[in-house]
Amino acid sequence: MxxxxxxxxxxxxxxxxxxxxxxxxxxxxxxxxxxxxxxxxxxxxxxxxxLRHIPDLKGISVNGRSVRIGAATTHYDVATSAELKAVCPAICDLAHHIGDPHVRHMGTIGGSVANNDPAADYPAALLALDAVVVTNAREIKAGDFFTGLFDTALEEGEIIVAVTFDAPEKAAYAKFRNPASRYAMTGVFVAKQDNGDVRTAVTGAGADGVFRHEGMEAALAGNWSPDALAGVTVDPSDLLSDIHASSEYRANLVKVMAKRAVAAA
CATH class of the missing domain: 3.30.43.10 (Uridine Diphospho-n-acetylenolpyruvylglucosamine Reductase, domain 2)
Incomplete structure (x- = not known):
């Protein structure tokens, strides 16, 4: 070093x-x-x-269905929060399957979101939950925050303070893990709000990072069931192809993981 x-x-x-x-x-x-x-x-x-020793960046607060997670909160703390699990167990389950115990005790939600690794788990959750990334200067909707591979809307010197979202009626996350790194070769987070709004976000597969799949959202809005996704098409031309999986294989994984997530939700 x-x-x-x-x-x-x-x-x-x-x-x-x-x-x-x-x-x-x-x-x-x-x-x-x-x-x-x-x-x-x-x-x-x-x-x-x-940033890990700044008190204002730590902790989880739940007020009704409104959730706020401090940026320096570890994956372990997200995974084991009883308060968070009561309103959004999907994000607790997501955190529980990040890396290994060492990673979960050191890694933070803010660090993961700021880095925006194309195979990271939290970006899919934030995008599907229509979350807001709160910085020391402003609030940024997740849809505007993630701008590409390892790229975000953060400006020079800007710090993520917290992420906030309203807990959905139903949600779940399913991923196909790389057996060595446990990063998502493909992961899908699905969320259904009380008003019927459905959002589906995919990580680990997109050539330009995390993305929403509107075809799946439309199908699930009409019928919240794994069977609703049978006729949905996933275009492999927009997906990653590497030594771990071809774009065609990932296209199939997107549908498989989405079905599993809906079934789990």
């Missing part, structure tokens, strides 16, 4: 100040991606500003 300066921020304002005073600083949350890329010498930030 290259030499770097480590800073432990005590507040969001402190973190912004520390990063703005560095040459090429980076915010550090769980470090599940950043530390690995530094070890491979693919990234060499001059300064690391640790």
């Amino acid at each position: 290259y030499a770097t300066n480590y800073h432990r921020a005590s507040s969001v304002q402190d973190a912004v100040k520390l990063k703005s005073g560095s040459d090429e600083g980076k915010y550090l949350s769980g470090g599940m991606t950043l530390i690995a890329t530094m070890k491979q010498r693919l990234a060499s930030p001059s300064d690391l500003v640790d």
Whole structure:
């Protein structure tokens, strides 16, 4: 690893100040991606500003159906929150199947969302739940936040403070995991709101990252059943093709995982 300066921020304002005073600083949350890329010498930030010890960025609050999850909340805390499970068990189940215990105790929801890995789980949940990403400067709808592979609407120095959403009537997530990394080779999060609105988001398969599938949404809005997806077409030309799976294989996985998610919901 290259030499770097480590800073432990005590507040969001402190973190912004520390990063703005560095040459090429980076915010550090769980470090599940950043530390690995530094070890491979693919990234060499001059300064690391640790966000994990900022009290305002931690915790889960549920007020009726309204949910707020602090950005520095770990996957483990999301997975084991009884309060969250009572209104949206789907996101608890999603968090429970991220990586392994070490990753779940270190990785954070804010770090995952900010990194926007094309195979990450949380982006699909936020997109399907019509969530809002709250930063220190503004609020961004999930549909506007995820802009491409490893790319988001975050501006220089902007910090994710929390994610918020209204718990749906029904929701579930199903993914086909890479056996080594446990990243989603294809994952589908489905959500149905009380008003009948249905949203379906796919991760791990899109050539441009997480995306919604309108054909599945229309089919499920008319008939909330796995059988409703039988006639839906998934275009492989818009999907990833790599050593793990071809685009045609992923197209099939999208339908299979969507059916499993609907059945689970």
